[in-house]
Amino acid sequence: xxxxxxxxxxxxxGVADSRWGEVVGCVLVLKDEDYKLELKELRDSLRxxxxxxKIPQKMKIYDTEIPRSAMMKVDKKSxxxxxxxxx
Numbered sequence: 001x002x003x004x005x006x007x008x009x010x011x012x013x014g015v016a017d018s019r020w021g022e023v024v025g026c027v028l029v030l031k032d033e034d035y036k037l038e039l040k041e042l043r044d045s046l047r048x049x050x051x052x053x054k055i056p057q058k059m060k061i062y063d064t065e066i067p068r069s070a071m072m073k074v075d076k077k078s079x080x081x082x083x084x085x086x087x
Contacts, residue, residue: 006035011066011074015058015084025058027083
């Protein structure tokens with residue numbers, strides 16, 4: 001996803017799902033805050049690059065920086081709580 005011209009930062013995480021247990025989710029930070037990204041447009045562009053089961057089922061556009069640890073790794077637990085409202 002980082003190869004897409006409008007994406008500044010991205011992270012892929014496992015998100016709890018009542019049907020499947022867990023599904024692929026992603027959080028994107030856009031380069032231009034005014035860019036209106038349609039999630040369908042994003043899914044369509046990913047279909048050319050990824051197998052269908054690898055395409056995120058849940059997507060969020062984040063307006064702030066993705067939380068990172070002191071080692072600059074994505075703080076996935078914090079990100080899941082913030083972006084997908086999971087406790």
